[in-house]
Amino acid sequence: xxxxxxxxxxxxxxxxxTARGWILMGSRCTACGEMFFPVQRSCTRCCGTVLESxxxxxxxxxxxxxxxxxxxxxPYDGGTGxxxxxxxxxxxxxxxxxxxxxxxxxxxxxxxxxxxMPMQLVLDPYRRTADGRERVTFAFMPQxxxxxAQS
Amino acid sequence: MTQATNNKDVAIIGIGIHPFxxxxxxxxxxxxxxxxxxxxxxxGVKWSDIGVAFGGSHDAGNADSMTNLLGLTGLPFINVNNGxxxxxxxxxxxxxxxxxxxxxxxxxxxxxxxQRGAFNPEPADYGLPDWYGATGLMxxxxxxxxxxxxxxxEHGISEAAxxxxxxxxxxxxxxxxxxxxxxxxxxxxxxxSMPVDLPLRKYMLCSPAEGxxxxxxxxxxxxxxxxxxxxxxKAAVVRTRLYGSFEVFSPGIAAQAAPAPTxxxxxxxxxxxxVGPQDINVLQLQDTDSATxxxxxxxNGFCADGEQERLLNDGDTEIGGCLPINTDGGCLxxxxxxxxSGLRQVYEICLQLRGQAGAxxxxxxxxxxxxxxxxxxxxxxxxxxxx
Numbered sequence: 001x002x003x004x005x006x007x008x009x010x011x012x013x014x015x016x017x018t019a020r021g022w023i024l025m026g027s028r029c030t031a032c033g034e035m036f037f038p039v040q041r042s043c044t045r046c047c048g049t050v051l052e053s054x055x056x057x058x059x060x061x062x063x064x065x066x067x068x069x070x071x072x073x074x075p076y077d078g079g080t081g082x083x084x085x086x087x088x089x090x091x092x093x094x095x096x097x098x099x100x101x102x103x104x105x106x107x108x109x110x111x112x113x114x115x116x117m118p119m120q121l122v123l124d125p126y127r128r129t130a131d132g133r134e135r136v137t138f139a140f141m142p143q144x145x146x147x148x149a150q151s
Numbered sequence: 152m153t154q155a156t157n158n159k160d161v162a163i164i165g166i167g168i169h170p171f172x173x174x175x176x177x178x179x180x181x182x183x184x185x186x187x188x189x190x191x192x193x194x195g196v197k198w199s200d201i202g203v204a205f206g207g208s209h210d211a212g213n214a215d216s217m218t219n220l221l222g223l224t225g226l227p228f229i230n231v232n233n234g235x236x237x238x239x240x241x242x243x244x245x246x247x248x249x250x251x252x253x254x255x256x257x258x259x260x261x262x263x264x265x266q267r268g269a270f271n272p273e274p275a276d277y278g279l280p281d282w283y284g285a286t287g288l289m290x291x292x293x294x295x296x297x298x299x300x301x302x303x304x305e306h307g308i309s310e311a312a313x314x315x316x317x318x319x320x321x322x323x324x325x326x327x328x329x330x331x332x333x334x335x336x337x338x339x340x341x342x343x344s345m346p347v348d349l350p351l352r353k354y355m356l357c358s359p360a361e362g363x364x365x366x367x368x369x370x371x372x373x374x375x376x377x378x379x380x381x382x383x384x385k386a387a388v389v390r391t392r393l394y395g396s397f398e399v400f401s402p403g404i405a406a407q408a409a410p411a412p413t414x415x416x417x418x419x420x421x422x423x424x425x426v427g428p429q430d431i432n433v434l435q436l437q438d439t440d441s442a443t444x445x446x447x448x449x450x451n452g453f454c455a456d457g458e459q460e461r462l463l464n465d466g467d468t469e470i471g472g473c474l475p476i477n478t479d480g481g482c483l484x485x486x487x488x489x490x491x492s493g494l495r496q497v498y499e500i501c502l503q504l505r506g507q508a509g510a511x512x513x514x515x516x517x518x519x520x521x522x523x524x525x526x527x528x529x530x531x532x533x534x535x536x537x538x
Contacts, residue, residue, distance in 0.1 A: 010286060088287065
């Protein structure tokens with residue numbers, strides 16, 4: 001991701017690039033105001049059918065976590081073969097709206113993950129295609145400690 | 152007709168099982184047919200006596216094809232495809248058919264035969280975007296781990312409790328000739344087994360497997376024509392998730408939490424049966440992994456959140472304890488053939504209530520039993536059974 005070309009996003013609907021960097025996108029019900037991730041066309045809270053795009057932000061706190069310890073079968077496409085498989089972290093991030101979003105984590109060391117820790121959105125090249133290009137999804141990483149007192 | 156039963160009550164008069172585990176020489180359908188023949192024999196009736204059948208599998212074909220093995224008698228045979236609640240939904244349908252007068256005798260049957268390893272569902276089948284599967288988030292064991300991690304954190308339960316649930320499951324499985332895993336395991340073997348999705352390790356998770364279970368049902372008023380040991384279904388309830396509950400395959404969870412479908416199903420079942428958790432003598436709780444059993448103890452109303460570790464440490468959940476759970480080894484020792492798993496629970500409770508559970512019989516002639524199954528994408532089925 002060091003060049004300026006647009007990353008090859010696996011989930012373009014879930015992300016938007018802003019002046020402040022990448023943020024996570026969802027939907028908001030125009031009838032009841034409920035927010036959803038990922039984007040959806042109907043409201044499972046009030047049964048409304050008119051939803052609009054909304055920003056979910058790029059920061060939150062770790063609500064729960066696990067470490068995926070085996071290489072999933074397809075449709076997972078980030079596989080590198082059982083032998084080369086590296087466990088990856090998965091968690092729910094509680095966003096400022098209190099909506100919780102399931103995400104890959106950049107950390108796969110259980111000693112570095114604690115419920116409640118501040119987390120920051122990053123783009124994660126979770127896979128390399130046959131022609132060598134990076135395929136990118138969203139992930140969360142622990143916020144740098146000096147960014148802990150964000151405004 | 153009788154004083155002991157309500158005229159809407161339905162009875163289980165025959166039970167049959169094909170042993171769980173791996174049976175390479177039989178298809179899933181054949182294991183279902185085997186279980187059905189066993190249930191018919193147990194009830195003392197013929198396949199041609201059955202007025203309606205409900206059944207299903209997840210990966211082993213259409214249940215109504217079983218007529219090719221059992222006989223083409225012309226009966227209505229409804230295929231049920233309801234995930235882990237397939238067995239519970241089949242039984243609930245059979246109960247409704249008998250209550251409505253559609254048939255005098257009904258069969259509910261579940262069977263399955265899965266490949267080794269974790270399930271790999273397609274996102275589109277669950278109305279989810281493809282990237283959810285492609286990026287490695289749509290994995291059942293992950294969900295159970297994430298729910299477990301949060302629950303242990305919120306309620307101060309240690310990882311040792313997860314080991315103890317598994318230990319009891321394998322101990323009970325060793326007493327069950329139909330179980331898949333019949334070797335007790337030490338604390339260390341379980342606690343140090345391969346991390347699958349932390350805090351869950353290899354021997355804390357059940358595996359997809361094979362097996363079949365069938366039940367023959369009729370109205371309780373007629374049950375004694377067939378058997379001296381009818382088991383009365385006091386409640387059979389299925390509930391699905393409410394908005395805000397934390398369920399498997401959830402890319403997002405609502406800000407405001409709602410009770411799990413299990414809580415709703417348990418509440419409705421207790422109300423239908425007119426009894427409470429304190430009245431239950433023997434129970435089966437979905438133990439996809441050892442943490443879900445712990446969570447389900449509270450969700451079903453058998454204890455408060457956080458009380459589980461004390462009950463486990465005190466031996467209350469053992470066969471001889473005051474709250475015997477998963478006396479046949481549960482999913483942990485039997486594996487999970489999805490279509491059959493919920494009916495296995497009912498089979499075990501019937502054995503217990505009939506006093507036929509052998510080495511794992513709960514002492515003191517249990518009178519009331521309970522079963523609970525949970526599965527994707529957030530469905531629970533509960534039954535309350537009475538001897």
